Amino acid sequence: MSLIVDNLVKRYGEFTAVKGLSFTIDKPGVFALLGTNGAGKTTSIRSILGMLSREGGTVTWKGRALNTTEERVGYLAEERGLYAKYTIHEQMMYFAELKGLKKNKANDAINFWLDRLGASEYLKKRAETLSKGNQQKVQLAIALISDPELLILDEPLSGLDPVNTDLFRSVIRDEINKGKYIIMSSHQMPTIEEFCTDIVILHRGEAVLQGNLNEIKKGYGRVKLSVKADENILPLALECGLEVVQQTPNGTDFRVGNPVQAETFLKKAIEGGITLVKYELREPSLHEIFVEKAGGDTNEG
Amino acid sequence: MKAKGWQQVFKFTFLQMIKSKSYIISTIIIIACILLMSLGANFLPGLLMGRDNDKEPTLEEVGVISPFRIDTIYLSDRSSIEPAPYYGFLTAYNIDVVMISESEVEAITEKVRTSLEAIGLIEVIAAEYGYDVIISRPEFDGLLSTANFNTISEMLNNRVWRAHMISIGVPEDSIDDISIYVNSQITIAGETPRNEMATMLANSIIPMVSSMVLFMFIFMYGSLTAQAIATEKTSRVMETLLTSVRPMAVILGKVLGMGLASFTQFFALVVAGFGISAIVAPFGTLGQVFGSVEIAVDDVQMHMVKTAFDEAFSGFNPLSLIWIIVIFLLGFFFYSLIGGLFGATISRIEDLQSALTPMSLIGVFGFYLAYVSPAFSIDSEEVNIVQRFSYYFPISSPFALPGVIISGEMNAVGALISVGFLAVCCVLMLMFVSRIYETIITHTGNRITLKAMFKMAKGK
Numbered sequence: 001m002s003l004i005v006d007n008l009v010k011r012y013g014e015f016t017a018v019k020g021l022s023f024t025i026d027k028p029g030v031f032a033l034l035g036t037n038g039a040g041k042t043t044s045i046r047s048i049l050g051m052l053s054r055e056g057g058t059v060t061w062k063g064r065a066l067n068t069t070e071e072r073v074g075y076l077a078e079e080r081g082l083y084a085k086y087t088i089h090e091q092m093m094y095f096a097e098l099k100g101l102k103k104n105k106a107n108d109a110i111n112f113w114l115d116r117l118g119a120s121e122y123l124k125k126r127a128e129t130l131s132k133g134n135q136q137k138v139q140l141a142i143a144l145i146s147d148p149e150l151l152i153l154d155e156p157l158s159g160l161d162p163v164n165t166d167l168f169r170s171v172i173r174d175e176i177n178k179g180k181y182i183i184m185s186s187h188q189m190p191t192i193e194e195f196c197t198d199i200v201i202l203h204r205g206e207a208v209l210q211g212n213l214n215e216i217k218k219g220y221g222r223v224k225l226s227v228k229a230d231e232n233i234l235p236l237a238l239e240c241g242l243e244v245v246q247q248t249p250n251g252t253d254f255r256v257g258n259p260v261q262a263e264t265f266l267k268k269a270i271e272g273g274i275t276l277v278k279y280e281l282r283e284p285s286l287h288e289i290f291v292e293k294a295g296g297d298t299n300e301g
Numbered sequence: 302m303k304a305k306g307w308q309q310v311f312k313f314t315f316l317q318m319i320k321s322k323s324y325i326i327s328t329i330i331i332i333a334c335i336l337l338m339s340l341g342a343n344f345l346p347g348l349l350m351g352r353d354n355d356k357e358p359t360l361e362e363v364g365v366i367s368p369f370r371i372d373t374i375y376l377s378d379r380s381s382i383e384p385a386p387y388y389g390f391l392t393a394y395n396i397d398v399v400m401i402s403e404s405e406v407e408a409i410t411e412k413v414r415t416s417l418e419a420i421g422l423i424e425v426i427a428a429e430y431g432y433d434v435i436i437s438r439p440e441f442d443g444l445l446s447t448a449n450f451n452t453i454s455e456m457l458n459n460r461v462w463r464a465h466m467i468s469i470g471v472p473e474d475s476i477d478d479i480s481i482y483v484n485s486q487i488t489i490a491g492e493t494p495r496n497e498m499a500t501m502l503a504n505s506i507i508p509m510v511s512s513m514v515l516f517m518f519i520f521m522y523g524s525l526t527a528q529a530i531a532t533e534k535t536s537r538v539m540e541t542l543l544t545s546v547r548p549m550a551v552i553l554g555k556v557l558g559m560g561l562a563s564f565t566q567f568f569a570l571v572v573a574g575f576g577i578s579a580i581v582a583p584f585g586t587l588g589q590v591f592g593s594v595e596i597a598v599d600d601v602q603m604h605m606v607k608t609a610f611d612e613a614f615s616g617f618n619p620l621s622l623i624w625i626i627v628i629f630l631l632g633f634f635f636y637s638l639i640g641g642l643f644g645a646t647i648s649r650i651e652d653l654q655s656a657l658t659p660m661s662l663i664g665v666f667g668f669y670l671a672y673v674s675p676a677f678s679i680d681s682e683e684v685n686i687v688q689r690f691s692y693y694f695p696i697s698s699p700f701a702l703p704g705v706i707i708s709g710e711m712n713a714v715g716a717l718i719s720v721g722f723l724a725v726c727c728v729l730m731l732m733f734v735s736r737i738y739e740t741i742i743t744h745t746g747n748r749i750t751l752k753a754m755f756k757m758a759k760g761k
Contacts, residue, residue: 046540046743049543049544051540051543051544051743052743053739053740068543068544068545069305069306069545069546069547073544074544075540075541075544077537077540077541079537079540080537081533081536081537081538081539081540081541082536082538083533083536083538084536085321086317090317094309094313095541095542095545097309097313098306098309098310098542098545098546099545139541142541143541
């Protein structure tokens, strides 16, 4: 079972929103679709789901063209939407029936997910009376109601408080453990690093980096040095050829050209009697990789 | 056209619609309006003005208080009609009748004029041409006004006439037989004659009223369909929907669901209309009990009205009802598809009104064509050319056709041709919508113009 997106192209008139996006998810887990605002993430997701017509490319799920009306696919859209005037039960039942669930099973699923997400008390309430966070819970429940094999989460954690963020993360973890195929788009890099094995970074509709996250990081090598000391270390760092990335109260981050520079800096610092509070030579974080690849000239929209 | 899942959309749309407060309240208001109109036109006059019956009511039926609020009538009978009395009905209404001679009339006239009591004077006088019935009431109108004597006047006229017939030897049983009305009609050679009132009803009143009612239902619910789709799109529910059903299933289910809700309300109106008429109207149960119309018009006029209505509704039968249902549904489908299409072109709900402008122009043009054209034929037996055009033009035919089918002005062949045009238009509209709907429903940003829609359809 795998999802293969091959050479996906989406145009709006003269503007190409997605330029030949290709990736494969061949094992359960979370695949991250990253990019700045307007990079083409949501357009890619809508094209994959067949909501938008494609100017090129194919999307194959379990060996045949993906048809969301035939398959168990769950989708949590970036822009949330519920029927404001209808009760939570009415609309959840509607979406469950659209997914082909019988009334009894639909009721069981509704009760299970609202209970799991701590929203059972809202069952008979109209959506407009719920807070944004609780509406988001209902939307996640709707995405999960048919026990989907393929789950697409577009910014699932945006706007949630820390407690509900943890709740959503635990639900996502459960789904991973159940062997679900998940595509997740998020701007919260720690969350992506927590869940995702493979990523693609989009920039202006084009994939600028993709692959296994660990391998990508390894490919960069340990090129980031974080140092905190009681004394001023900048003259020494510059003497050793280190490039300052940023200075914060927690220390200074450097870009390291090669490991020898870092070793030389450490040796000279100890010899010079500098009291080092922190010295960390590491691979770049996903955040740093993302900024490097997509942060050059962002295109809001 | 892929539309799997439209049944669920249809069911949800219909159930949510009929459960909505606005639907329930509007249905109740419409039925209440019909009831009030029927009461106002037929039932209330009967209550306010008393009743007239061939059978004299008993005192028990009437009660101790006179329905005319008159305590005493002084009667000067100079009619010379034998056998009298023709005024027995007054005592049956618990009115004291005091017979006076001609010499007492002057004094009693003055007494009545200055009286502050509920009394009156009636003089029945033989004249060369028949009889004069003069009724005098007090100057002070705090207790009694002219209206209190109107019904007595009409009842008395009828009874004096009957008494005269009997007095000249006409058998009582034959009086009703000689009370006939001669109705003359002018018609085009070969055509079934129809009286003037029936012609006016059939050619003008029924088409105008029915076009108004149909426009209200078809256009209003078409706009509601547009609003529902626009709301789903702008509230982003559409994105969740589209992972389960194709866009065409959404619009098809939505249009049909709204259509059934609209038809249910329309049908409720028709049933309520007939039901209420059967009970309240002058021909109905309560109308007869209270004799509501008989007091205002004589039997001949009543007969004419009944005949005119019978003739004007001569086309109404089970088959024509089926035609009307088909036309209603096709008309609704046509306008709802247009509404759904324009509703899907917007990304912000505040743009809905401007997006629906083309639909409004089309609908209002069709309505005026159906509504105004019959007015030109109000005094004519001929159907004018604009009126005839409105029967076949798909934009106006949903509003125009049912009225002329009811009145029998449109035969089955004509109706079939008109419905055929409308059905073809619906199919063309469906094809157009299916070509571009999947593109526009997920479009965000500025509203899609009509020109852009045609360009899209051409491109596909």
